[in-house]
Amino acid sequence: MLETVGQRIKRLRKTKNWTQEQFAVRVNVSSQKVSNWERDYTPPSVEDVAKIAEICDTTSDFILTGRTEDQSSTEKKTANEGTSSSISELAKTISRAFHDFDSLPDDEKEFLLEELPETAKWKLEEFRKHKARVLEQNKKSGK
Structure with missing residues (x-):
């Protein structure tokens, strides 16, 4: 069975021997939010994942995929520099997923659909339907 995002967060927290409350303070969220993440009720935001x-x-x-890569000594040296860039790229990808999903390459669509929690998939579909309705209304009203 694959480990979920919530299970990975819980494992990381327990590795540090932190309670949910201690972890929540460090991430600057409520302990209830941490509990919801760990039970996979709600996914953490991009900013929370970065923190x-x-x-x-x-x-x-x-945290998001469970994938790890062995880094060479050169990569380790630049890892901190790349973290901000990776987070920025992740935020851009998620933003594109919600705003330009139909124009994404098929491999990116497939990746996002596999990785996004079910609630996010549902939200994405609802947003796409809403966007289509707005575009249709604008078309009818000549905007």
């Missing part, structure tokens, strides 16, 4: 990665000495990629 969790920072305080747990890991990557956003690991």
Whole structure:
């Protein structure tokens, strides 16, 4: 069975021997939010994933996908510089997913649909329907 984002967050927290309350203070969220993440009720925001990665000495990629990569000594040296860029790229990708999903290459669509939690997939579909309705209304009204 694959480990979920919530399970990875819980494992990272427990590795540091932090309670949910201690972890919440470090991430600057409520302990209820941490509990919801760990039970996979709600996904963490991009900003929260970045903060969790920072305080747990890991990557956003690991938190979201569980994937790790062995880094060479050169990569280790530039890892901190790349973290901001990776987070920025992740935020851009998520933003594009919600605003320009239909124009994404098929491999990006497939990746996003596999990785996004079910609630996010539902929200994406609702947003796409809403966007289509607005475009149709604008078309009818000549805007």
